[in-house]
Amino acid sequence: MNPEERHIFSVLVENRFGVLARVAGLFSGRGFNIDSLNVAETHEKGISQITLVTHGDAQIIEQIYHHLNRLIDVIEVTDLTAGTHVERELLLLKVDTPDSQTRAEILQVAEVFRARVIDTKPASLVLEITGDEGKLKAAIELFDTYGILELARTGKIAMLRGSEK
Amino acid sequence: MELSGAQILVDSLKREGVEYIFGVNGGAAMPIFDALYDETEIKLIPMRHEQGASHAADGYARATGKVGVALATSGPGATNLVTGIATAYMDSIPMVAITGQVFTHYIGSDAFQECDVIGVTRPICKHSYLIKDCEEIADVVAEAFHIASTGKPGPVIIDIAKDAQIHKALFQYPETVDIRSYKPQVHGAPEQITKAAALIKEAKRPMLYAGGGVVLANATEELRQLTNKTQIPITVTLMGLGAYPETHPLAMEMPGMHGSCCANYAFTDADLVIAIGARFDDRVTGDLSKFAPNAKKIHIDIDASCIGKNVPVDVPIVGDAKNVLTELNKQVGTTDIDPWRNQIQEWKQKYPFEYEQKADKVMPQYVIEQIYEHYSDAIVVADVGQHQMWAAQYFKFTEPRQWLNSGGLGTMGFSLPAAIGAQLGCPEKTVVNINGDGSYIMTIQELVPAVTMKLPLKVFIINNMYLGMVRQWQELFLGKRYSAVDYHDNPDFALLAQAFGATGLRVEHTDDVAPALLKAKGITDGPVVIDFIVDEEENVFPMVPAGAGLGDVIRGLS
Numbered sequence: 001m002n003p004e005e006r007h008i009f010s011v012l013v014e015n016r017f018g019v020l021a022r023v024a025g026l027f028s029g030r031g032f033n034i035d036s037l038n039v040a041e042t043h044e045k046g047i048s049q050i051t052l053v054t055h056g057d058a059q060i061i062e063q064i065y066h067h068l069n070r071l072i073d074v075i076e077v078t079d080l081t082a083g084t085h086v087e088r089e090l091l092l093l094k095v096d097t098p099d100s101q102t103r104a105e106i107l108q109v110a111e112v113f114r115a116r117v118i119d120t121k122p123a124s125l126v127l128e129i130t131g132d133e134g135k136l137k138a139a140i141e142l143f144d145t146y147g148i149l150e151l152a153r154t155g156k157i158a159m160l161r162g163s164e165k
Numbered sequence: 166m167e168l169s170g171a172q173i174l175v176d177s178l179k180r181e182g183v184e185y186i187f188g189v190n191g192g193a194a195m196p197i198f199d200a201l202y203d204e205t206e207i208k209l210i211p212m213r214h215e216q217g218a219s220h221a222a223d224g225y226a227r228a229t230g231k232v233g234v235a236l237a238t239s240g241p242g243a244t245n246l247v248t249g250i251a252t253a254y255m256d257s258i259p260m261v262a263i264t265g266q267v268f269t270h271y272i273g274s275d276a277f278q279e280c281d282v283i284g285v286t287r288p289i290c291k292h293s294y295l296i297k298d299c300e301e302i303a304d305v306v307a308e309a310f311h312i313a314s315t316g317k318p319g320p321v322i323i324d325i326a327k328d329a330q331i332h333k334a335l336f337q338y339p340e341t342v343d344i345r346s347y348k349p350q351v352h353g354a355p356e357q358i359t360k361a362a363a364l365i366k367e368a369k370r371p372m373l374y375a376g377g378g379v380v381l382a383n384a385t386e387e388l389r390q391l392t393n394k395t396q397i398p399i400t401v402t403l404m405g406l407g408a409y410p411e412t413h414p415l416a417m418e419m420p421g422m423h424g425s426c427c428a429n430y431a432f433t434d435a436d437l438v439i440a441i442g443a444r445f446d447d448r449v450t451g452d453l454s455k456f457a458p459n460a461k462k463i464h465i466d467i468d469a470s471c472i473g474k475n476v477p478v479d480v481p482i483v484g485d486a487k488n489v490l491t492e493l494n495k496q497v498g499t500t501d502i503d504p505w506r507n508q509i510q511e512w513k514q515k516y517p518f519e520y521e522q523k524a525d526k527v528m529p530q531y532v533i534e535q536i537y538e539h540y541s542d543a544i545v546v547a548d549v550g551q552h553q554m555w556a557a558q559y560f561k562f563t564e565p566r567q568w569l570n571s572g573g574l575g576t577m578g579f580s581l582p583a584a585i586g587a588q589l590g591c592p593e594k595t596v597v598n599i600n601g602d603g604s605y606i607m608t609i610q611e612l613v614p615a616v617t618m619k620l621p622l623k624v625f626i627i628n629n630m631y632l633g634m635v636r637q638w639q640e641l642f643l644g645k646r647y648s649a650v651d652y653h654d655n656p657d658f659a660l661l662a663q664a665f666g667a668t669g670l671r672v673e674h675t676d677d678v679a680p681a682l683l684k685a686k687g688i689t690d691g692p693v694v695i696d697f698i699v700d701e702e703e704n705v706f707p708m709v710p711a712g713a714g715l716g717d718v719i720r721g722l723s
Binding site: 013014017018021022025029059062063066067069070072073074075 | 283284287288291292293295312344345346347468469470473474
């Protein structure tokens with residue numbers, strides 16, 4: 001067995017009906033996995049970007065790359081993991097704050113993670129945290145000791161460093 | 166002047182040079198059929214089942230190299246097309262399938278005869294379009310034909326809401342098509358071609374392995390030049406038969422599960438395999454761990470995702486076979502491989518395709534040999550099963566597009582409608598349909614349009630009263646437990662042909678085979694069906710059992 005690797009693909013697509021289904025169908029039809037998926041419009045009209053995290057051995061990753069390229073509506077596929085890159089994810093956390101002491105502690109911890117308070121109610125806080133996978137994992141573990149009421153995260157987005165495109 | 170969407174569609178198809186549309190009418194496609202009613206440039210061929218329409222369009226495309234067009238209504242009309250679309254997709258056949266869709270405002274409401282055709286066909290087509298606005302029709306048709314016929318060809322679906330067929334717009338057909346997200350790589354990388362030429366020069370036991378891609382790319386001439394220049398032995402797959410004349414001394418015939426021992430032994434011993442438009446299909450390679458273990462591999466294919474999919478490749482070349490071979494031919498010369506060629510000749514002579522003539526039985530292989538004897542120039546359209554393998558083995562194909570069959574999906578029922586498409590596409594040719602008793606009855610209804618159009622099809626049924634290929638596996642691997650394969654209850658196909666208005670003959674003795682084939686030759690005012698009642702339990706050999714290596718081929722006759 002070849003070692004499995006995690007890869008992040010940036011896929012530029014025509015912003016047309018059914019594109020996401022074609023991309024997702026490519027994975028489900030071949031038994032490949034999608035670990036995380038993010039879709040949004042780009043600054044160029046009519047072009048959307050799909051950031052897709054997947055894993056597999058080198059042969060599967062190569063197949064995924066070629067099959068993505070084969071879709072008619074796919075303009076460009078970049079394997080971001082092939083170069084040095086930055087990746088970020090956005091996390092929203094609603095945390096239980098039953099008393100003022102807990103609330104103060106949570107706000108201190110929030111500072112450590114450079115989290116922003118974006119909503120506050122007497123018994124709860126909503127925090128916004130960005131970071132890579134490791135940071136978000138650590139944040140979730142820590143805040144969970146206080147009681148996470150609700151959690152939402154975006155899935156990863158990523159970009160090559162420097163002037164590479 | 167403004168035209169209806171349906172008229173725009175028909176005019177667009179004319180701009181694409183469409184000669185025939187194979188279809189079945191129905192509610193959501195009625196405006197299109199209505200626009201075709203007065204049409205003189207495009208002939209509408211009413212089939213009896215939508216599956217027949219898609220296979221006929223496919224057969225037309227395979228025989229001519231042009232894009233085949235099928236047309237059906239929404240819902241069940243569209244789902245009936247699906248088998249034919251999947252068949253075309255697996256064999257990379259250029260096709261455009263047009264389906265009517267319910268009115269835009271009904272889409273998604275579970276309306277009568279509504280089906281999400283785009284969703285259903287997504288994994289079995291090259292691309293698809295849903296049209297809700299008649300303004301889009303002309304552009305979409307131009308794109309669809311471009312996509313279907315370029316790069317790795319394949320079926321494209323155009324689903325048109327009924328209101329878009331009825332509403333009016335100005336007809337303006339695009340002069341060129343430019344899709345920024347679709348630029349097939351047709352030229353092979355020069356440094357890769359040079360590497361390939363170097364490997365060919367060094368090899369002591371090289372072999373060419375050519376597939377259907379050579380036919381699709383119209384690269385037969387270039388393949389023959391490569392073979393002539395290098396004198397390297399060649400095996401051509403089931404999908405590529407005819408790309409190289411099987412009558413040539415360098416031809417090792419078909420490889421794989423029911424291929425020639427020579428081709429399979431060659432793979433096992435080769436030190437270089439040059440794959441061209443072939444995809445290392447499991448039916449060709451057998452057990453991958455034992456496949457061509459000593460060989461370096463060069464793989465030329467238009468589809469990058471095909472390269473390295475099953476077998477690791479040393480020199481991948483992504484490009485159109487015609488372009489790549491043209492460049493490769495400039496860099497190769499004669500090879501110094503006499504011992505290897507002698508080995509190949511020895512295998513060829515020692516292990517030809519052979520069978521035992523049983524007393525009082527019509528042997529299916531004999532029927533094929535006789536068909537070859539009498540119809541060697543014909544286009545042969547085979548179905549799927551034992552007869553298909555016997556036809557591939559015993560008919561010696563010499564020209565591309567002479568052999569049409571559903572190699573990838575293995576669709577029973579493909580051949581009769583496909584033969585109709587082939588005959589319309591190639592009216593000057595004789596079209597022979599070699600069918601099985603199981604596959605024939607799956608699309609037998611298409612004999613109706615064949616009779617109506619007086620097509621001189623030769624329908625030859627290799628009738629062993631069984632679903633023969635499955636029965637063979639049951640005999641060899643399941644202790645002769647013949648579950649659901651006994652077809653002795655089939656009707657008399659000769660009488661049935663007569664009921665359809667065709668000529669029907671039944672042959673039960675070896676001596677009657679040749680006279681019947683001769684008689685069929687003389688019948689040119691409509692289809693002739695000959696029901697050859699053959700040995701019921703004859704098996705297809707050689708055979709590489711599923712999961713075995715090619716070297717472990719069972720030769721059959723001891």
